[in-house]
Amino acid sequence: MRTLIAGAGSGLGRAIGRELAQRGHDLILVAGDELGLVAEAGHLATCFGVKVDVLTVDARWPEAFRKTLAKAIEDGDLDNLICTIGAWRDGDEVGSDGRTMRELFEINVFAVIATVSIALPKLRAANAGNIVGIGSIAAIRGRPENVAYAAAKRALESYFESLIGSVARTGICIQFYRLGFLDTPAANAKIADWLKGDHRKIAAAVVGNFGKNFVGRYLPRYWRLVAWVIAMTPNKLFLAIAMRHRQAQGGKSPRQER
Amino acid sequence: MRRPDRYLAFRADDFPPTAIARGAGLSYAAASFADGGTSLSMTEFSRIIQWDEERALIRVEAGIRLFDLFRFLAERRHFLPIQPGHGLITVGGCIAANVHGKWGGGDTTFASQVQSLRLFHPSHGIVELSDTELPDVFNLTCGGYGLTGVILDATLRVKPLNSSVCKVQFIEIDDLDGSAAKITEIATCSAFLYTWHDFSRRGNGHAVRIDFADEGGRARRPLVPNPKSPRRSFPFCAYSRLTISAFNYFYQEFQMRRRITVSDLASTIFPVHALQQYFRLFGPSGFHSYQVILPRQAYETFAGEVISRARMHGTPITLASSKVFSGTRSMLRFAGDGICLSLDCPRSSRSGAFLNDVDALTIEAKGWPNLIKDSRLPRSVVEACYPEFDRFRAGVRAWDPARVFQSELSRRLSI
Numbered sequence: 001m002r003t004l005i006a007g008a009g010s011g012l013g014r015a016i017g018r019e020l021a022q023r024g025h026d027l028i029l030v031a032g033d034e035l036g037l038v039a040e041a042g043h044l045a046t047c048f049g050v051k052v053d054v055l056t057v058d059a060r061w062p063e064a065f066r067k068t069l070a071k072a073i074e075d076g077d078l079d080n081l082i083c084t085i086g087a088w089r090d091g092d093e094v095g096s097d098g099r100t101m102r103e104l105f106e107i108n109v110f111a112v113i114a115t116v117s118i119a120l121p122k123l124r125a126a127n128a129g130n131i132v133g134i135g136s137i138a139a140i141r142g143r144p145e146n147v148a149y150a151a152a153k154r155a156l157e158s159y160f161e162s163l164i165g166s167v168a169r170t171g172i173c174i175q176f177y178r179l180g181f182l183d184t185p186a187a188n189a190k191i192a193d194w195l196k197g198d199h200r201k202i203a204a205a206v207v208g209n210f211g212k213n214f215v216g217r218y219l220p221r222y223w224r225l226v227a228w229v230i231a232m233t234p235n236k237l238f239l240a241i242a243m244r245h246r247q248a249q250g251g252k253s254p255r256q257e258r
Numbered sequence: 259m260r261r262p263d264r265y266l267a268f269r270a271d272d273f274p275p276t277a278i279a280r281g282a283g284l285s286y287a288a289a290s291f292a293d294g295g296t297s298l299s300m301t302e303f304s305r306i307i308q309w310d311e312e313r314a315l316i317r318v319e320a321g322i323r324l325f326d327l328f329r330f331l332a333e334r335r336h337f338l339p340i341q342p343g344h345g346l347i348t349v350g351g352c353i354a355a356n357v358h359g360k361w362g363g364g365d366t367t368f369a370s371q372v373q374s375l376r377l378f379h380p381s382h383g384i385v386e387l388s389d390t391e392l393p394d395v396f397n398l399t400c401g402g403y404g405l406t407g408v409i410l411d412a413t414l415r416v417k418p419l420n421s422s423v424c425k426v427q428f429i430e431i432d433d434l435d436g437s438a439a440k441i442t443e444i445a446t447c448s449a450f451l452y453t454w455h456d457f458s459r460r461g462n463g464h465a466v467r468i469d470f471a472d473e474g475g476r477a478r479r480p481l482v483p484n485p486k487s488p489r490r491s492f493p494f495c496a497y498s499r500l501t502i503s504a505f506n507y508f509y510q511e512f513q514m515r516r517r518i519t520v521s522d523l524a525s526t527i528f529p530v531h532a533l534q535q536y537f538r539l540f541g542p543s544g545f546h547s548y549q550v551i552l553p554r555q556a557y558e559t560f561a562g563e564v565i566s567r568a569r570m571h572g573t574p575i576t577l578a579s580s581k582v583f584s585g586t587r588s589m590l591r592f593a594g595d596g597i598c599l600s601l602d603c604p605r606s607s608r609s610g611a612f613l614n615d616v617d618a619l620t621i622e623a624k625g626w627p628n629l630i631k632d633s634r635l636p637r638s639v640v641e642a643c644y645p646e647f648d649r650f651r652a653g654v655r656a657w658d659p660a661r662v663f664q665s666e667l668s669r670r671l672s673i
Binding site for chain 1: 260261262263264265266302303305306307308309317319330384411
């Protein structure tokens with residue numbers, strides 16, 4: 001088995017890579033952090049004895065991203081595709097500059113769509129495999145911050161809904177998750193620790209769901225309740241809580257990417 | 259505090275103006291506290307990058323915990339002989355503080371196991387350091403308390419492991435007189451050695467001699483530390499001269515009756531895992547730890563003086579333990595030939611005066627204290643005990659003129 005993980009450099013992508021390596025999968029790791037990928041490949045090969053290829057590429061540069069990925073996928077087998085790639089930015093607000101908006105859509109939507117488009121013919125030819133997409137709890141309801149990020153994740157969910165229809169009656173399975181906060185550095189000090197999911201357990205759940213078809217499953221599962229509360233909260237109260245949370249965060253947080 | 263998880267965080271254009279790397283955060287001396295700056299937690303950098311069994315070399319990231327490394331190596335019949343007693347400490351922290359263990363042979367500090375390392379400094383980028391590449395900076399970094407930059411990874415020399423079962427012998431030490439010669443003699447023929455002394459009496463106690471045994475021996479399963487376990491303390495300090503005196507009496511009796519026992523290697527190397535209650539019983543005020551290397555001929559007099567000063571100040575000494583040290587002194591490294599004495603006592607209004615007395619005794623005995631064990635150690639004592647203090651300070655300032663890397667420890671010592 002050979003699995004490509006786009007966004008394998010940290011957080012959930014890294015954890016899924018370890019989970020798969022533990023189960024004997026060979027891997028193609030894709031991310032922008034070259035030193036990190038080399039270290040991760042060394043770790044997986046040393047600890048689990050699997051073959052790991054690395055692709056250092058920045059999803060903000062679509063042409064280079066597509067070319068590099070296409071070449072890597074052409075060159076060998078591919079059984080599964082995991083798209084944990086994603087990013088958010090400070091200052092992602094209504095009225096923020098178009099560059100931030102475009103960049104966030106490029107990373108969160110177009111890079112994922114490009115990856116799926118490149119991998120899909122190979123999976124169709126094998127009539128088997130899994131494609132995993134990662135959405136966000138932020139897409140449940142728009143807030144005054146994370147505007148483009150939330151919109152991009154909602155767009156991505158819609159794309160995966162279409163994808164699940166287009167591969168119906170084939171052996172390809174699609175899983176799309178709405179992810180809550182995890183205990184990764186990306187969520188550092190953003191929310192109470194007890195609400196964060198264990199990213200290793202989440203990775204195991206993602207791999208355990210191979211072979212199933214669904215869009216919109218919550219991970220961690222208890223975030224389904226949080227999502228229901230978010231959806232049902234009256235607008236005035238929701239905005240007041242969102243603003244208060246933003247103030248508690250000091251208005252700013254370090255730039256974070258997955 | 260920042261918790262980076264990718265190497266892209268180590269760029270000059272996105273680096274905080276003052277920072278200090280943080281491993282497990284278990285140092286007693288606030289070496290990873292960046293007062294007004296940024297502590298960089300390295301816990302996400304915990305990978306085993308390369309394992310070369312033939313050359314017995316392992317390359318690991320700085321944030322890997324000793325216990326995780328121990329498990330990996332033990333499965334491959336190897337081990338790292340020199341490591342401190344707590345398995346949650348990271349390799350980066352071990353290098354920065356040049357820690358030691360209970361290993362009895364050769365150089366007894368962690369730096370002797372480091373073949374090379376990679377260091378990040380915003381002005382120099384990522385540099386490779388070893389005995390042959392930038393040797394001065396390598397020397398500054400091993401035992402440099404994180405003041406030269408962020409240690410990213412290291413290649414360590416490991417040893418083959420024939421057995422993961424240990425035979426533990428308890429050998430009585432009747433008196434402090436003659437104890438230095440006795441423990442030095444036992445250390446030469448054992449794998450690991452430390453002593454335990456009853457400083458509430460006259461310093462009698464026992465030596466704990468540990469040797470590798472046949473695998474057939476029965477050993478307990480090792481205690482696995484839980485990094486998330488709460489560090490709640492007892493509501494008050496349970497240690498007084500009376501309770502310590504009673505405990506020490508029964509503990510000595512108990513060990514002398516056991517004489518010989520069998521233990522697994524993990525429990526032998528990481529005894530602190532079984533001592534969590536000991537630390538909690540100090541209560542909310544906490545405790546002082548003091549560790550000093552003494553010339554062999556000064557050890558017994560020094561220990562005797564410590565006992566009488568502790569009585570004078572009414573300070574109970576909850577732990578007194580010794581190890582044999584060997585190796586070369588350099589910069590601010592806690593290393594060199596001699597006998598290392600470790601002391602713990604509850605933190606109180608009287609303990610400060612007692613430790614000031616111990617500082618004076620250390621200077622008089624020509625010993626040198628461990629900077630990483632004592633959050634109180636004043637600069638004057640460090641200057642008096644470390645002849646290369648100024649050389650270390652000048653070296654750090656030459657490598658890092660903007661003083662990007664600072665900590666509570668470096669500020670206290672004006673490095």
